Amino acid sequence: MKIAPACVLLLSGCAGAQSALDADGPSALAIENLIFLFLAVCGVAFVLVMGVMTWALVRGRNEPAGRPQTERSMGRVVAGAVVATFLVITFLTAASFYATPSLDRGKADPPTILVRGQQWWWQFSYLDADPAKTFQTANELHIPVGTDVRLRLEASDVIHSFWVPNLTGKQDLVPGRENVLTLNAAKPGVYRGQCAEFCGLQHSHMALLVIAEEPADYARWLDVQRGLATAPTDGEAAAGKLVFMSKPCAACHTIRGTEAVGTTGPDLTHIGSRSTIGAGLLDNTRGSISAWIADPQTLKPGNNMPLVPVTSEELRQLSAYMKGLQ
Amino acid sequence: MTWFGKTPSPADLAAGDEKAEALLRRTWSTPAGVLAALSTVDHKIIGRRYIATAFVFLMLGGVLALAMRLQLAFPEARFISADRYNQIFTVHGSNMMFLFAVPVMEAMAVYLVPLMVGTRNIAFPRLNAFSYWIFLAGGLLLWTSLALDTAPDVGWFAYVPLAGPQYGPGKRADIWAQMITFTEVSALAVAVEIVVTVFKLRAPGMSLDRIPIFVWSMLVTAFLVIMAMPAIMLASSSLILDRLVGTQFFNPSEGGDALLWQHLFWFFGHPEVYIIFLPAVGMVSAMISTFTQRPTFGYLPLVLAMIATGVLAFGLWVHHMFVAGLPRVGSSFFTASSMAIAIPAGTQIFCWLATLWDGRPIFKTPMLFIIGFLITFVIGGLTGVMVASVPFDTQVHDTYFVVAHFHYVLIGGSVFPLIGAIYYWFPKMTGRMMSERLGRWAFGLIFTGFHLTFFPMHMLGLQGMPRRVYTYPPELPWAGLNLFVSLSAVILAAGFLVFFIDVLRSVRHGPPAGPNPWNASTLEWAMPSPPPPYNFRHIPVVESLEPLWTSGEALPVATGLRLDRRELVVSSVTAGEPEARESSPADSIWPFLAAIATSIMLIASIFSPWAVVWGAIPVAITLTGWFWPKQTPEDES
Numbered sequence: 031m032k033i034a035p036a037c038v039l040l041l042s043g044c045a046g047a048q049s050a051l052d053a054d055g056p057s058a059l060a061i062e063n064l065i066f067l068f069l070a071v072c073g074v075a076f077v078l079v080m081g082v083m084t085w086a087l088v089r090g091r092n093e094p095a096g097r098p099q100t101e102r103s104m105g106r107v108v109a110g111a112v113v114a115t116f117l118v119i120t121f122l123t124a125a126s127f128y129a130t131p132s133l134d135r136g137k138a139d140p141p142t143i144l145v146r147g148q149q150w151w152w153q154f155s156y157l158d159a160d161p162a163k164t165f166q167t168a169n170e171l172h173i174p175v176g177t178d179v180r181l182r183l184e185a186s187d188v189i190h191s192f193w194v195p196n197l198t199g200k201q202d203l204v205p206g207r208e209n210v211l212t213l214n215a216a217k218p219g220v221y222r223g224q225c226a227e228f229c230g231l232q233h234s235h236m237a238l239l240v241i242a243e244e245p246a247d248y249a250r251w252l253d254v255q256r257g258l259a260t261a262p263t264d265g266e267a268a269a270g271k272l273v274f275m276s277k278p279c280a281a282c283h284t285i286r287g288t289e290a291v292g293t294t295g296p297d298l299t300h301i302g303s304r305s306t307i308g309a310g311l312l313d314n315t316r317g318s319i320s321a322w323i324a325d326p327q328t329l330k331p332g333n334n335m336p337l338v339p340v341t342s343e344e345l346r347q348l349s350a351y352m353k354g355l356q
Numbered sequence: 357m358t359w360f361g362k363t364p365s366p367a368d369l370a371a372g373d374e375k376a377e378a379l380l381r382r383t384w385s386t387p388a389g390v391l392a393a394l395s396t397v398d399h400k401i402i403g404r405r406y407i408a409t410a411f412v413f414l415m416l417g418g419v420l421a422l423a424m425r426l427q428l429a430f431p432e433a434r435f436i437s438a439d440r441y442n443q444i445f446t447v448h449g450s451n452m453m454f455l456f457a458v459p460v461m462e463a464m465a466v467y468l469v470p471l472m473v474g475t476r477n478i479a480f481p482r483l484n485a486f487s488y489w490i491f492l493a494g495g496l497l498l499w500t501s502l503a504l505d506t507a508p509d510v511g512w513f514a515y516v517p518l519a520g521p522q523y524g525p526g527k528r529a530d531i532w533a534q535m536i537t538f539t540e541v542s543a544l545a546v547a548v549e550i551v552v553t554v555f556k557l558r559a560p561g562m563s564l565d566r567i568p569i570f571v572w573s574m575l576v577t578a579f580l581v582i583m584a585m586p587a588i589m590l591a592s593s594s595l596i597l598d599r600l601v602g603t604q605f606f607n608p609s610e611g612g613d614a615l616l617w618q619h620l621f622w623f624f625g626h627p628e629v630y631i632i633f634l635p636a637v638g639m640v641s642a643m644i645s646t647f648t649q650r651p652t653f654g655y656l657p658l659v660l661a662m663i664a665t666g667v668l669a670f671g672l673w674v675h676h677m678f679v680a681g682l683p684r685v686g687s688s689f690f691t692a693s694s695m696a697i698a699i700p701a702g703t704q705i706f707c708w709l710a711t712l713w714d715g716r717p718i719f720k721t722p723m724l725f726i727i728g729f730l731i732t733f734v735i736g737g738l739t740g741v742m743v744a745s746v747p748f749d750t751q752v753h754d755t756y757f758v759v760a761h762f763h764y765v766l767i768g769g770s771v772f773p774l775i776g777a778i779y780y781w782f783p784k785m786t787g788r789m790m791s792e793r794l795g796r797w798a799f800g801l802i803f804t805g806f807h808l809t810f811f812p813m814h815m816l817g818l819q820g821m822p823r824r825v826y827t828y829p830p831e832l833p834w835a836g837l838n839l840f841v842s843l844s845a846v847i848l849a850a851g852f853l854v855f856f857i858d859v860l861r862s863v864r865h866g867p868p869a870g871p872n873p874w875n876a877s878t879l880e881w882a883m884p885s886p887p888p889p890y891n892f893r894h895i896p897v898v899e900s901l902e903p904l905w906t907s908g909e910a911l912p913v914a915t916g917l918r919l920d921r922r923e924l925v926v927s928s929v930t931a932g933e934p935e936a937r938e939s940s941p942a943d944s945i946w947p948f949l950a951a952i953a954t955s956i957m958l959i960a961s962i963f964s965p966w967a968v969v970w971g972a973i974p975v976a977i978t979l980t981g982w983f984w985p986k987q988t989p990e991d992e993s
Binding site: 082129250 | 436438442509510511515517518523606609612613614615653654657679680681684688691692695696698699702703705706707709710713714717727730731734735738739741742743745746747748749750751752753754755764777819820822823824825826828829832840855993
């Protein structure tokens with residue numbers, strides 16, 4: 031109940047920080063340092079080359095005919111520059127190798143989350159040895175702060191790429207393969223990420239949020255998510271549940287604890303607790319839920335949710351039900 | 357072999373000369389008329405046509421770029437729909453790579469290489485005509501599909517499974533794959549012509565160490581085309597088979613592999629960058645020598661650096677796949693090899709700087725574009741070193757950082773030298789000079805507009821903006837830079853507009869150029885501008901790397917070629933010693949007809965695999981017409 035407003039608060043605090051230069055995890059930090067090293071070295075190289083070029087142009091203009099330079103002396107300078115290039119390149123290559131292990135942190139056995147990229151949303155399965163504790167959510171990934179979290183990356187349709195630049199570099203999700211990625215957030219916060227590999231019509235609208243919480247908050251969140259959907263308490267939401275179950279909605283979506291067990295669309299068991307809908311498209315309010323159900327194809331053209339005809343009364347009831355699924 | 361006297365006999369040069377020239381002109385010229393224009397095999401006519409067509413595609417591709425910048429100027433803009441946007445960026449990329457950059461470089465070679473090596477026509481001139489028509493057909497196919505709203509929408513890289521039958525329904529990806537086939541055929545044909553022209557048709561005395569650097573660059577490029585194209589042919593053919601015949605090369609659920617596509621595509625796609633860049637190395641070397649009035653410093657290092665670039669180009673394709681989940685050890689190898697390419701690139705830059713250092717720069721328009729090239733390409737090369745690093749790349753891969761990087765390399769590294777080259781060789785091609793004043797305007801606008809457009813994209817990428825997105829949310833801090841970039845793109849476009857206006861104006865109204873307006877050193881400047889249909893009245897004998905500077909007007913010549921037949925001198929590969937006379941084919945309409953038959957077959961194959969079977973019949977007929985043995989006067993004698 032308290033998580034959603036907290037997220038919105040955190041989100042506004044972090045808004046606009048989907049940046050590789052705003053590292054909040056050890057891996058992203060190692061890469062950020064490498065980025066600044068490369069920028070510095072290459073910046074110096076650029077200034078040197080441009081300096082020589084400018085000098086050569088100005089010099090040649092003023093120099094009278096009959097030049098002191100010989101092929102041999104220039105040859106030595108050029109050879110020296112090539113050797114210098116080689117040394118700089120070797121240094122940068124070594125620095126790059128040194129930073130590479132930071133990408134593959136987490137050899138221990140951290141909590142494992144299965145990430146499945148779909149056109150155009152993210153499915154997260156929190157795996158547990160006890161099948162009863164395994165659950166799914168969509169587009170929002172909660173992780174505990176300061177722990178390596180192992181992600182197993184899979185795609186069911188086309189290639190996607192999981193990228194939350196503040197936490198670490200990206201990794202593709204390739205159909206028929208399983209890639210892994212380790213996330214580690216240094217401090218609590220909401221980190222935005224989005225699909226980085228072109229995956230079709232709505233590639234632009236495939237965002238996700240990583241919500242890093244203190245371990246206690248994370249454990250509380252896990253408990254809530256593992257639970258079945260709460261039964262609607264007020265009449266409007268209860269009516270909304272009836273609409274949901276009688277319309278085609280239940281064929282595509284799962285709401286654990288009800289007869290809705292569809293798997294094509296996102297699991298909606300606790301949708302009310304998420305801060306956005308439509309993979310980062312809209313803030314999760316009753317208004318935007320209604321707008322999405324009423325006309326998903328105008329909001330996000332080409333997505334796989336069909337237009338299900340509902341009356342405005344039913345729309346109100348559905349949005350009440352959805353928002354109540356905390 | 358009496359017909360290879362080093363000096364023409366007095367009789368040759370005196371009274372009979374004008375008559376001989378008229379005879380040569382009659383033997384080699386293309387008559388007036390539409391049919392003759394479709395039949396011509398003159399490398400100069402085809403080369404000019406090729407260049408002009410490629411520049412039309414550049415202009416069209418630029419319009420698409422502006423359309424994209426309009427859509428991205430504001431967050432959540434709705435000027436262009438998602439579907440249209442995906443078509444536009446796909447056609448923009450495919451068009452710029454396959455219909456502009458590669459063809460225009462090869463077209464420059466088609467025009468210049470025979471002149472620079474001192475021969476009368478390119479090798480396999482009918483194949484040359486065929487390759488132009490095929491290229492044109494491929495371009496028309498792509499642009500027609502965009503006009504009909506069925507253009508490819510899977511990116512110029514067409515990754516499967518998105519481009520596969522299941523997720524790319526309709527004909528869009530088929531059109532992309534067959535457009536690739538068209539450009540493969542045409543690029544390969546030209547590459548073979550260039551290799552044979554350079555190896556076998558050089559003027560007497562042009563040994564390997566007297567080949568102009570531009571010709572070397574095109575030779576290396578031609579080999580890259582020949583070795584890289586089979587990979588993309590495999591890829592596009594497999595994709596077409598998956599889509600049309602139901603094979604499963606790329607379908608993981610049936611034992612195929614989605615990454616197979618990426619390996620094949622980038623094994624071609626990375627050398628492709630050097631196929632575009634190496635000709636520019638040749639152009640820059642030629643122009644730097646002329647505009648400093650010094651031989652380019654470091655002939656041997658430059659040639660070796662180009663060959664090294666060509667070899668390394670095939671060893672670093674995996675750096676496009678650093679985030680695809682390949683083993684880290686392998687990626688480390690590709691990091692090292694990708695970084696290593698900075699060494700030959702650096703060698704080239706240092707040799708040019710040494711030439712500038714020792715010469716006296718003449719600041720004409722081509723020289724301005726060379727300076728622009730040096731500044732821009734060095735930045736692009738350095739960001740190339742950055743993306744070669746695996747950890748760095750995991751953050752910037754598929755972001756605007758990469759968009760910025762490769763526009764720096766491609767526009768900075770190739771288009772700047774190319775525009776300089778157009779200013780430089782325009783007088784040779786048309787007989788008229790372009791405007792120095794408009795040239796300065798064009799350079800100023802293009803250079804300023806380019807950097808204002810693309811430099812901020814580095815920052816957008818580091819700030820997390822992915823590429824290939826048709827819109828972005830307003831709450832991310834990208835809106836300001838995007839608007840700035842879009843406005844700057846207008847400056848860049850204005851620069852190109854000035855350039856195009858200058859070209860169109862100068863074709864008719866430019867001041868006459870004379871044979872060698874820049875006092876350049878290579879053979880193409882040894883003849884009137886524009887060159888006569890037979891190129892050289894007498895085949896020159898080459899005695900140095902800069903024949904026009906060492907021998908001046910009085911170039912020694914070889915005589916003995918017949919005037920009443922199209923004949924070329926065939927020389928040895930290494931020493932350039934004359935070996936034989938060879939007849940060069942006459943004009944023919946059959947290559948044009950064969951290109952039409954081939955195009956119909958390839959386009960129809962998009963709709964039915966049977967089109968390959970039935971379409972092969974007209975192709976066979978036209979090829980038979982093309983190759984039907986004809987009695988030549990030589991056979992009679």
